[in-house]
Amino acid sequence: MAIDIISWILLSLGGAFVFIGGLGALRMPNLYTRMHAASLTDTMAAVLIIGGIMLQAGATLVTIKLAAILLFLLITSPTASNALASAAILSGLHPEEGKIDAREQRE
Amino acid sequence: MIILFGVFLLTLLVITALAIVQTESLFAAVILTGIFSLLMAANFFLLDAADVALTEAAIGAGISTVLFLGALALTGERERGKSTNRLIALGVVTVTTLIVIYATFDKPRHGDAEAPVHQHVGPWYLEKTPELIDIPNSVTAVLGSFRGYDTLGEVFVVFTAGIGVLFLLSARSAARPESANPSAEPGQGLRHYLVPRVVGRLLIPFVFLFGLYVQFHGDYGPGGGFQAGAIIAAAVILYALLEGEGQALRALPMDVLKWLVAGGALLYGAVGVAGMLLGGNFLDYNVLASDPIAGQHIGIILIELGVGITVTGVLLCVFHAFAARGKL
Amino acid sequence: MYYAVTLATLVTMALALVRALLGPSIYDRILAVNMFGTKTVLFLSVVAFLFGRPDFLDLALVYAMINFIGVIAVLEFIRVRAENDISEKGAGS
Numbered sequence: 001m002a003i004d005i006i007s008w009i010l011l012s013l014g015g016a017f018v019f020i021g022g023l024g025a026l027r028m029p030n031l032y033t034r035m036h037a038a039s040l041t042d043t044m045a046a047v048l049i050i051g052g053i054m055l056q057a058g059a060t061l062v063t064i065k066l067a068a069i070l071l072f073l074l075i076t077s078p079t080a081s082n083a084l085a086s087a088a089i090l091s092g093l094h095p096e097e098g099k100i101d102a103r104e105q106r107e
Numbered sequence: 108m109i110i111l112f113g114v115f116l117l118t119l120l121v122i123t124a125l126a127i128v129q130t131e132s133l134f135a136a137v138i139l140t141g142i143f144s145l146l147m148a149a150n151f152f153l154l155d156a157a158d159v160a161l162t163e164a165a166i167g168a169g170i171s172t173v174l175f176l177g178a179l180a181l182t183g184e185r186e187r188g189k190s191t192n193r194l195i196a197l198g199v200v201t202v203t204t205l206i207v208i209y210a211t212f213d214k215p216r217h218g219d220a221e222a223p224v225h226q227h228v229g230p231w232y233l234e235k236t237p238e239l240i241d242i243p244n245s246v247t248a249v250l251g252s253f254r255g256y257d258t259l260g261e262v263f264v265v266f267t268a269g270i271g272v273l274f275l276l277s278a279r280s281a282a283r284p285e286s287a288n289p290s291a292e293p294g295q296g297l298r299h300y301l302v303p304r305v306v307g308r309l310l311i312p313f314v315f316l317f318g319l320y321v322q323f324h325g326d327y328g329p330g331g332g333f334q335a336g337a338i339i340a341a342a343v344i345l346y347a348l349l350e351g352e353g354q355a356l357r358a359l360p361m362d363v364l365k366w367l368v369a370g371g372a373l374l375y376g377a378v379g380v381a382g383m384l385l386g387g388n389f390l391d392y393n394v395l396a397s398d399p400i401a402g403q404h405i406g407i408i409l410i411e412l413g414v415g416i417t418v419t420g421v422l423l424c425v426f427h428a429f430a431a432r433g434k435l
Numbered sequence: 436m437y438y439a440v441t442l443a444t445l446v447t448m449a450l451a452l453v454r455a456l457l458g459p460s461i462y463d464r465i466l467a468v469n470m471f472g473t474k475t476v477l478f479l480s481v482v483a484f485l486f487g488r489p490d491f492l493d494l495a496l497v498y499a500m501i502n503f504i505g506v507i508a509v510l511e512f513i514r515v516r517a518e519n520d521i522s523e524k525g526a527g528s
Contacts, residue, residue: 008436011436011437011439011440012436012439012440014440014477015439015440015443015444016443018440018443018444018447018474018477019443019446019447021447021470022446022447022448022449022450022451022470022474023450025450025451025454025466025467025470026450026453026454031460031462031463031466034454034463034466035466038466038469038470042470042473042474045477046473046476046477049440049477049480049481050477050480053480053481053484056484057484060489061489062484062489062492065489065492065493065496066480066492068496069476069480069492069495069496069499072496072499072500073473073476073499075306075309075310076306076310076499076500076502076503077469077473079302079303079306079307079503080303080469080502080503080506080507081469082300082302082303083300083302083303083506083507083510084462084465084466084469084506084510086300086302086303087300087462087510087513087514088462091513091517093460093462108438112441112445112482115445115449116445119448119449119452122452122456123452126456134461134464135455135461135464138455138464138465138467138468138509139455139456141468141505142452142455142468142471145471145472145475145498148475148494148498149475149478149479152479152482152491152494153482155486157488157490157491157494160494161493161494161497164494164497164498164501165497165501168472168498168501168502168505169500169501169504169505172505172508172509173504173505173508176508176509176511176512177512179512180512180515180516180519184516300510303507303510307503307507310500310503314500317496317497317500321493321497324493327490328490328493329490329491329493329494330493334497338497338500341500341501341504344504344508345504345507348504348507348508348511349507
């Protein structure tokens with residue numbers, strides 16, 4: 001019963017993160033801010049959702065396969081975001097600068 | 108509830124298809140084609156067709172995107188000029204759509220036991236697989252043993268396609284010999300990107316191992332030769348992308364690849380001829396061992412191996428043919 | 436509960452698709468495809484668990500691999516294209 005409650009909590013949190021990530025990738029103003037939203041919530045949601053299912057599956061082969069998927073996602077998803085950000089910077093697409101500085105100079 | 112998911116995915120599919128046709132930037136069209144493949148594979152998965160979904164994922168979303176990008180690197184990136192006579196095309200498409208919609212009125216319901224596809228041969232295969240072949244995955248049993256001739260034809264189609272692509276794309280290499288020299292380009296590839304290189308090199312052996320697992324696990328779960336060939340080719344393509352095409356050619360030279368392409372199809376044919384030499388018919392696996400069921404197992408493993416080898420070789424040959432023509 | 440998570444994942448896939456359609460630069464589109472791929476992996480894991488078929492999890496693993504290889508391929512394409520542009524401008528002028 002306790003395992004059920006914990007896995008429900010993990011799954012709902014994971015679902016919430018997934019949705020927040022999608023909303024962020026759509027509404028954020030800049031490429032880099034969108035990357036923040038997409039990659040952070042991606043990894044966190046993967047940990048929560050797959051963790052929740054692993055608790056439900058118990059100690060069987062399914063858990064080991066899910067752990068393999070989780071490990072793979074944990075290693076490759078941040079690497080892909082890093083590669084994308086490096087490519088964007090190297091091609092000259094800089095994040096917008098100067099707005100925060102102007103606000104600080106006024107005070 | 109599953110139907111709701113299916114309808115949702117199909118709606119996204121239609122939106123993606125419309126966007127692919129509308130967009131002018133070919134690069135966006137390639138990316139959207141990747142999304143199309145993923146959506147299609149998710150649909151197959153919801154319809155409980157795991158083998159097809161695996162093949163669609165490995166080949167459609169992965170290898171096709173890489174090959175399209177390789178072709179895009181050689182040509183321009185914008186669609187060139189709109190064709191003027193679109194009304195005739197629109198008319199033909201509308202008429203065809205109406206005919207197809209009219210034809211779906213007679214379609215049997217999904218999963219109906221009286222449907223024609225569930226009579227005749229289908230139930231016979233499902234019933235006889237535990238008795239004659241004794242492997243849990245009936246898709247592999249039908250593909251490998253009951254319909255072995257068709258799969259032989261498929262392997263030879265893949266082989267011919269590989270030869271055709273090599274013939275077309277290497278036609279110019281005689282005029283530009285310096286571009287085919289691998290030692291002239293040391294260390295191309297993503298050498299400014301340290302993190303992806305390290306992580307990618309760490310992952311390549313595991314992708315390879317997973318490809319081998321999918322190859323030999325085809326008897327017991329989704330898998331088989333076609334999927335495994337695509338996954339192993341993807342591992343080598345990842346190495347080529349990270350370290351440069353010259354390094355990948357040094358690891359697996361073109362001669363080895365050509366041997367792979369021909370060797371897989373030869374292996375398949377050899378299993379068939381071995382059946383004849385041992386007293387049975389062509390592609391009769393029952394005579395390959397003392398016990399018919401063990402013979403079936405040996406036969407299926409060998410032909411799946413042949414299919415996997417040919418698919419790996421062909422995909423890698425096509426990739427290298429594209430990459431060698433670029434101005435790398 | 437699983438249905439709620441699956442619905443959230445599907446809606447996010449739709450949002451990622453909108454970003455892929457809109458995104459002004461190439462990198463927005465690549466970001467959207469990467470996100471779409473990971474959401475598909477999560478969708479497949481949850482639904483495979485729902486169906487009670489553990490051998491479908493191989494599909495999710497393949498998708499994760501293909502997603503990564505696809506992103507690396509696109510980045511390599513962008514790099515090659517940038518080099519070609521530089522070399523063409525250098526040779527033409």
